[in-house]
Amino acid sequence: MKSRTALIGLIGLIGLYIVIVLQIKADTGPEHGEKLEKGDLICQPDVHAKVGEDVTLDCQLKSQRDVTDRSIEWKFNKINVLVYRSGDTYIGVQANQFKGRASKDSSWNLTKGKPAVKISSVQKTDAGEYTCFVRTGHHTISCSTTLNIQSDSAKLAGSESTEMPTTNQGLKSMADMVTLVLGAFAMLYLQHY
Template sequence: MVATYPGLILSLLLSTGISQAEAIVCEAKDQVVGAREGGEASLPCYFKNVTAPKELLVSWQLDLGNESIVVLAEYQNGTRSESQSQSFANRTSLPPSWNQSGTATLKIARVRAEDSGNYTCFVRDGGRHRRCAHLKLSVNSGASQPHGGPLCATILFLFLTKVPT
């Protein structure tokens, strides 16, 4: 005869962070992402659907300290939320089949210096939000070239090819 302890099983599920109602499992990674001003930034976010999704929503937010702004919020049918910050309008996108692949990587086009900051990717299925990524975007203006660059190479070439007088 096998004895079952439903309270113990529920306790173990909750202590491991898994609940019976969870439909989304995140592959969260905290990392720093670099981008060049004027270029494109790619902020990765990955999740898995454990059950058939009811109403998936991916929401990327930028932390401004006392508040957060919505960078992009998109439902599984491709409809975007109207709460998107105007500073990111027409510059952000998700992969076309993010709701099937589980890849909700945010692309930011024409990156600006003011885009630097801490970004969080939330995935919602029904009423529950899951934090699936927390990333820091560091935007480089491109003005400095710490590893040399074309100007440095030209100066070095001229120096090395100078004929002694």
């Protein structure tokens, strides 16, 4: 009977060790140098605006992880809209079309993985696909959004705001619960021996 109890206790301790290792791995994810995956970055599919309006192009890391140490680039037809590296925005590499008009949006928050860009006084020539790139060393992830520009007299169809998805913290909470349960089991086991 004692050996069976000891075996169950040992299995519990091994399970606790595995959960702790997995939790540590989760806590040292992409913000600590791991590769980000393609689906980790989300952009609004479409943005609608009228000529002369200001627009925000949203880009959000699903996990809302800190990307302040990453290079962020917004591009339009392979030209630079906004470039951020090492804590600074590089205006010198910005395309003439966007100088003085493209900047970090007020919702820009790299500690929460949100490099949103604002384009002021949009023109018809600004219409098209914009791509947000997040780079770390040799790893790059990206997502794109399409900016549709209507003349002042045109009616905007489907111009409702598109909300960015939020992170579901349920999985992390479940790992914490499993860790607590296994920890309690290990404590009970150790009290008997």
